[in-house]
Amino acid sequence: MPAKGVLVAVTADVVIAGGGVIGTAIAWRAAAAGLDVVLADPAQGDGASLVAAGMLAPVSEALFGEGALLRVNLLALARFPSFAAELEQVTGHRVGLRREGTLAVAYDAGDYAALTRLTAFRRSAGLEAEELDSRACRKLESFLTPDVHGGVLFPGDWSVDNRRYAAALREAAASAGVRVVRDRVTAVLTADGADGVGSAGVADGAGARVRGVALAEGGEIGADRVVVAAGSWSGAVHGLPAGLRSAVRPVKGQLLRLRHPAGLPPVLTHTIRATVRGADVYLVPRADGEVIVGATQEERGPDLTVTAGAVHDLLHDAMSVLPVTSELILAETCSGLRPGTPDNGPIVGEAGPGGLLLATGHYRNGILMSAATADAAVACLTGRAPAPEWEPFGPGRFLTGEGVP
Amino acid sequence: MPAKGVLVAVTADVVIAGGGVIGTAIAWRAAAAGLDVVLADPAQGDGASLVAAGMLAPVSEALFGEGALLRVNLLALARFPSFAAELEQVTGHRVGLRREGTLAVAYDAGDYAALTRLTAFRRSAGLEAEELDSRACRKLESFLTPDVHGGVLFPGDWSVDNRRYAAALREAAASAGVRVVRDRVTAVLTADGADGVGSAGVADGAGARVRGVALAEGGEIGADRVVVAAGSWSGAVHGLPAGLRSAVRPVKGQLLRLRHPAGLPPVLTHTIRATVRGADVYLVPRADGEVIVGATQEERGPDLTVTAGAVHDLLHDAMSVLPVTSELILAETCSGLRPGTPDNGPIVGEAGPGGLLLATGHYRNGILMSAATADAAVACLTGRAPAPEWEPFGPGRFLTGEGVP
Secondary structure (H helix, E strand, O other): OOOOOOEEEEEEEEEEEOHHHHHHHHHHHHOOOOOOEEOOOOOOOOHHHHHHEEOOOOOOOOOOOHHHHHHHHHHHHHHHHHHHHHHHHHHHHOOOOOOOOOOEEEEOOOHHHHHHHHHHHHHHHOOOEEEEEEHHHHHHHHOOOOOOOEEEEEEOOOOHHHHHHHHHHHHHHOOOEEEEEOOOOOEEEOOOOOOOOOOOOOOOOOOOOEEEEOOOOOOOOEEEEEOOOHHHHHHHOOOOHHHHOOOEEEEEEEEEEEEOOOOOOOOOOEEEEEEEEEOEEEEEEOOOEEEEEEEEOOOOOOOOOOEHHHHHHHHHHHHHHHHHHHHOEEEEEEEEEEEOOOOOEEEEEOOOEEEEEEEEOOOOHHHHHHHHHHHHHHHHHHHOOOOOOHHOHHHHHOOOOOOOO | OOOOOOEEEEEEEEEEOOOOOOOOHHHHHHHOOOOOEEEEEOOOOOHHHHHOOOOEEEOOOOOOOHHHHHHHHHHHHHHHHHHHHHHHHOOOOOOOOOOOOOEEEEEEEEHHHHHHHHHHHHOOOOOOOOOHHHHHHHHOOOOOOOOOOOOEOOOOOEEHHHHHHHHHHHHHHHHHOOOOOOEEEEEEEOOOOOOOOOOOOOOOOOOOOOEEEEEEOOOOEEEEEEEEEEEHHHOOOOOOOOHHHHHOEEEEEEEEEEOOOOOOOOOOEEEEEEEEEEEEEEEEEEOOEEEEEEEEEEEOOOOOOOOOHHHHHHHHHHHHOOOOHHHEEEEEEEEEEEEOOOOOOEEEEEEOOOOOEEEEEEEHHHHHHHHHHHHHHHHHOOOOOOOOOHHOOHHHHHHOOOOOO
């Protein structure tokens, strides 16, 4: 029931807050499953999804103690190719999936020792990894500096062109009937009696159910189910349980888009992940000759500036392992906000009032997890259970402090 | 007399080919002197004039063996303040002239030895220079690294905000009645009888006179006097004597525009010219908090790409002497083409057919020389002699090989 004086411009089965790859993938699959979907985003596709390298890297991203995250990442990777194939078929556009694998290289002996330890851990988890000396690394990538100490090939870590992928998702969603509202969701509205003007609170008690969302420009969208997929802005949505509102923080990442000048053949085939005297840098080649170099990880709140120091450090580290980088054109410098969580895991599942679903907090792996997250979300929306790999990543793990300010 | 079938859309006393600071300054002063002026440029103000640091630096630019260039640069500097003051008065806009001086710093002992030799030469030419140890340098600029070996203050080297200056010139020219044609001058046309269709040749013999210019889109502008001020594109204008067409070459310069983030006080007061292990870099502060970092000098023809290596090197050298540079926002990377000549001097004066005037080849000093060049050009256009400092820089010095292919 809408508040007095507020226009309910739109109603739908599901309203999705956030039009990055997560929200758009969910929108597409939910619409394909027969649901009437509205997606709300003030600038669809203008967030972290476009400032990404598109690495599909469950293996080289796996860290000690993150076994559950590795399992859900592997689920996501296994799902990605068929999802991308359907997306390409529906839209007629290539999304630039590359399966050459990722070559992790260590610049000095200390970097190599760290890489060796991590590789042993990954191999113990059953992941494929091939250790290579410096010469073997250069056989795979001839432009690598001979100074590289050694490396490891992870054949199971791929990449996708995140911008083509995001654009294809938008097109697929539109074709499936998803309607887009260019406005920001400010609050999840509930139908638990607190429906006066400005009602945005969540009683969080038994029986409360969502009835839609409020928009920044004053309108509302009526829906029985609401998906919050607003990335690092998720915490700005009123009406989420308090523990969830503080669980997602922005982690700034700066990256560079380089291009080959006319006449220079492609300088890379594999994704390169390099550790240069303890600093991590990656270089991801695209089919169209672009090379993405990333990325910083900065705890600076919602700051989106591109800084001289970050650009210098990225170029310096990239040139240290691949000197020919200096000849490439610096086509773009950009900055985005990853939605980080306290345990680096995503937040996918139902929480708070009935009908509320979260799909956020994907941190460094939003592109990778988008297909599997869409599956999980559509399962929830259609009354089925998501894959068991998602069980550790429900919103409930951040609700323990509920009621405490 | 126009060729058959070609529209003479415009006639004027003077047509100026090129709308950078040189062409626009000439246009303004010529119109102020009572001449009817048309300025032709396909993208006025979009050339090298905007990709500049705006250093007014006759002193720290002076090199061994360039005494004549130093003298004309000093003439240009002496003229600049009154020219800028009149420009500010006419337009009501500030152009950002800064007179704090330039601090040249040397990173290591080798850099310092080179700076000391150059300083002795400059002082022998009567130029003011104050040698400073590392501590004294940091008293002037507190953000300089203590690693700087030493420096020299050149109080006579200033700077101007080249973009504000160029915009003010455009406005002043328009106010003075200058008409702008947004098209490229392809040829100087002569009235020596060769006025058939496509006539663009210059007989270069006695009696030949200009009658206007041909434009890329097919029109003509009729005028008794033509000024070629097309910077590094001057050689593309047909109808110039052959020696002049090959005298100007593009010398690529890449530079960066940095900005202070909110909360950071200005990190610079003086222009810094640093030599970092043999590599030159400059940092030029603006009143609005911008800092320009430049510049590469590359012989790459008309290539305007911004390269990863150049951006890295500029940032690296800037951060070496002023570490706080890393905290600044990288607002823009850009690339321009300086009009270089074989002897690094400008080409200002009459040549070829009667009524043809050249004002080009200003290389690294176009902003500095713009006011004095306008004076010299207007003197030529009104039948007076330019200042004697211009005598060595006439077009005649490049005409010796005329007739030889």
